Amino acid sequence: MTAFITALTFVVLAEMGDKTQLLGMAFATRYPWPTVLWGVFVATILNHLFAVIVGSYITLFIPLQYVQIIAAASFIIFGLWTIRGDELNDEDKDTRRSPFWTVTIAFFIAEMGDKTQLATIALAAQFSNAIIPVWLGTTAGMMIANAIGIVVGVILGKKIPERLVKWVAAITFIFFGVYGLYEYLPRELVTTPVMAGTLIVILLSMYLVAKLSADKLA
Numbered sequence: 001m002t003a004f005i006t007a008l009t010f011v012v013l014a015e016m017g018d019k020t021q022l023l024g025m026a027f028a029t030r031y032p033w034p035t036v037l038w039g040v041f042v043a044t045i046l047n048h049l050f051a052v053i054v055g056s057y058i059t060l061f062i063p064l065q066y067v068q069i070i071a072a073a074s075f076i077i078f079g080l081w082t083i084r085g086d087e088l089n090d091e092d093k094d095t096r097r098s099p100f101w102t103v104t105i106a107f108f109i110a111e112m113g114d115k116t117q118l119a120t121i122a123l124a125a126q127f128s129n130a131i132i133p134v135w136l137g138t139t140a141g142m143m144i145a146n147a148i149g150i151v152v153g154v155i156l157g158k159k160i161p162e163r164l165v166k167w168v169a170a171i172t173f174i175f176f177g178v179y180g181l182y183e184y185l186p187r188e189l190v191t192t193p194v195m196a197g198t199l200i201v202i203l204l205s206m207y208l209v210a211k212l213s214a215d216k217l218a
Helices: 002-015 019-028 033-058 064-084 099-111 115-126 131-155 162-184 192-217
Strands: none
Touching (some): 002 115, 002 131, 019 131, 033 099, 033 115, 064 162, 115 131, 162 192
C-alpha cells in the first residue's frame, strides 16, 4: 500500500503543469472529456508498464542504496522541472485518427522521456518488490492529475492560478527529494554543512530556473 500511495502522490505532483496535463486541457476543449480520459488511461497503462519493468531490473545491476539516492536526487530535478514548466508543441495537432486514438497516441508519445515516466522508473526501482502497486499508483496519479487539469482548465476556466499550482507541486517534490537524500546518503555525509550547502544549491537553482522561465515567457 505504501508503494501505491507514494507512486500516486508523486505522479500527481509531477504531472501538475506538465505538458501532458496541458495536452489534456487542449484535447478536452476539442473532444468529449470521457474520450480524453479513456485515451489518457490507455496510454498511461502501456507507457508506465514499460517504465516499471525498466525500473524493476535496475536493482539487478546497481546496489539498492545507490538507486534510492539517485531516485531522491531525481525528485529534486522533477521539482525544478515543474518550476520551469512545459509548453504544448506539435503533439496536440489534429490527425485523421479517431478522437480516442488521437488522444491515446499523442499521450503515449508525449510521456516518452517525460518526468512522470522517469518518476515511474525511479519509483519502480525504489519499490522493486512492488512494481504492480507502483504501476497502478502512477496510472491512478495520471488520471487524477489530468482530471484536475480538465476541470481547472476547461470547466472552471482556470480560476486557480497556474503559477500557484506549479510552485506548490515543485516545493513538495523538492522536500521529498531532500528528505530522501537525508535518509539514504551514508551517515558520514549527512552533516550540517553538507545539508546546508545542499539546501543553498537547491534554493539558488530554484531561483535561476524560475528566472529563466520568466525571461523565456517575457
